[in-house]
Amino acid sequence: MLWLLFFLVTAIHAELCQPGAANAFKVRLSIRTALGDKAYAWDTSEEYLFKAMVAFSMRKVPNREATEISHVLLCNVTQRVSFWFVVTDPSKNHTLPAVEVQTAIRMNKNRINGAFFLNDQTLEFLKIPSTLAPPMDPSVPIWIIIFGVIFCIVIVAITLLILSGIRQRRRKNKEPSEVDDAEDKCENMNTIENGIPCDPLDMKGGHINDAFMTEDERLTPL
């Protein structure tokens, strides 16, 4: 009699959890893709952890705080690793509505991913779209910062170039007037020195008379 009951219960369970059953979800894990050499094997202990995580997620839903691990049924585990699961109510005769399960899983997807060292791409709940992470928008986009730096440098460089140009032009305008003053002074000295132009003598320094000696003659050829 007990065996009959046992078979009946497993049969009902089997009917509740079937590929494509109402309120059933297919889960697909890609452990080797995510972890490479550190991949763990998928065994019954891992299945237990999965059931625990689903039960945990359901407990976060109001009115479902009494969900137990035994209420989560797994079936059709393949080598892929993929399987189907359903969550039953405490009477174990009906499955919970898909919408509730979906909300619960979506709210806790990060915790579930973390428990298995996977992410949204390697732990897929088909039919449950995951909430994408918000884009990492810093308050000031990086490009504006770099743009500001470059623009400031360029403006400073332009200002410096314009200022140096103005200074150069002012110096050039002053030079002709300075040369004129020097010539006037020389002319005054000329009138003092009996009209002998002092310019050539001043520039040569009076040491070497270039009219009579060239550089080559100073070096006696061997």
Place this chain on the structure above:
Amino acid sequence: MAHAPEPDPAASDLGEERPKWDNKAQYFLSCIGFAVGLGNIWRFPYLCQTYGGGAFLIPYVIALVFEGIPIFHVELAIGQRLRKGSVGVWTAVSPYLSGVGLSSVTLSLLISLYYNAIVAWVLWYLLNSFQHPLPWSSCPPDLNRTGFVEECQGSSAVSYFWYRQTLNIAADINDSGSIQWWLLLCLAASWAVVYMCVIRGIETTGKVIYFTALFPYLVLTIFVIRGLTLPGATKGLIYLFTPNMHILQNPQVWLDAATQIFFSLSLAFGGHIAFASYNAPRNDCQKDAVVIALVNSMTSLYASIAVFSVLGFKATNDHGHCLDRNILSLINEFDFPEQSISRDDYLAVLMHLNATWPKRVAQLPLKVCRLEDFLDKSASGPGLAFILFTEAVLHMPGAPVWAVLFFGMLFTLGLSTMFGSMEAVITPILDVGVLPRWVPKEALTGLVCLACFLFATCFTLQSGNYWLEIFDNVAASLNLLILAFLEVVGVAYVYGMKRFCDDIAWMTGRRPSPYWRLTWRVVSPLLLLTIFVAYLTLLSQKPLSYRAWNPKYELFPARQEKLYPGWVLAACTLLSLLPLLWVPGVALAQLLTRQRRTWRDRDACLDTDTS
């Protein structure tokens, strides 16, 4: 033997001495920087691949020898001899031809407008490359955060970043939309950088050119080394350089080779004339012309190696991903263990599964993955840089570094070409002496840069990209061909071949060989005329249309082919005709002035006779 008198240096620049290059290297690098531009990176490799790989080099070299180098030599020689910008040079050749110089200036101005807009786009990408992960690596999530933005999902993250987040492109050229402020900022920055470098003419560009001309070569070398070590690079290179001789029977190949050489050397802008005018009078311009043209072509080849090794890597990568997606579909459908089908086993497994479960296999979204299809995906122009290459860079380890290097290289390439265009505009204005003497050169360059910036803001509108394509295709090509034709004919026949050969003999120390005389007199003008006629016929054959990015198009992400509206066509015609109007306009004005003078002299003589 008649000896050309040495030109009087003091007579040229407003009584002051004409500025000159600090050393020969600056002049060389400036000419190379002007010639080597974005086209060497994103046009030549595309042409090489489309027109049968190695076989394309044959029409390319022929065009270089018979068209590129002779015209280039003419520009350098005439600028160096007459020591003036383009307007002064052509006025000196013949007063009736000074319209050629004015057209060159107008064209350089128009081309600078849109060229710096492209540099602004490059700057935007460069600024965005300083982050990890790169902003074009993934689609942004939509409002519910359940999936990605639809437009991005339909095309690709890279295309979305280019068309939406950069250009914010309109679906039609008619809706101009608003000005995109980020593009406006980048445009302002690029014009500020150009102004900073060109502010005192060659005095400032001569210092900057060491960096802007040499940095691209450094980056290209890094990319060649990196590219050749990437997996799949050799496949890309073999595909590129495998010659297909049959393609040479297509006349389009010869036309494209000739136009590529012409635009690659930046001829008929007046920039080379301006650069050469600052040279010492006795400088071997013949050797310069040959060397610079060869360096330009070698750079194109070098760049193709870098580009195609990276694109070969991308194709191999994409092919691998295609196979992986198919394998994943099979594994998921039949619940095989993970990684149980390798890429090599894929075809065998597929055949086996197709035999046993044909219905289940048929409903899977399996794509045909052929490596040749991925290698064929090439592009030229902005499509290569902003879509293909950015995507390839994503797969290389250390992606931000490669992105920064690549866009930094494009930025400096664009800058050094801008220097040449700006000199082509500023030097003639200074020579002609339109502005009074007390206006400093800094003010003139500032005014030109500001005016160009204000006009170029139209390219930051949402339809800006479509207008840029119009400028690129219409304003530049035909006009430059006509101007170059007038240049060669003007020097060979109006200035006089004998006089020109004497000048060159005085400057370089030897008379030009028969090769030069033949090409200047006959071959180059004929080639230019043929190219011009062929270009016109091709343009008139197909109706002018553009390819719009329309997310609502049924075949999205394919671009929608649309015809230009009437007012745009009118603007195109204006753009192509107005710059050239200087030539007949000035010639006519000169004719009238001369006629009036002869009439006045005749009247004066009659008066003196009668009195």
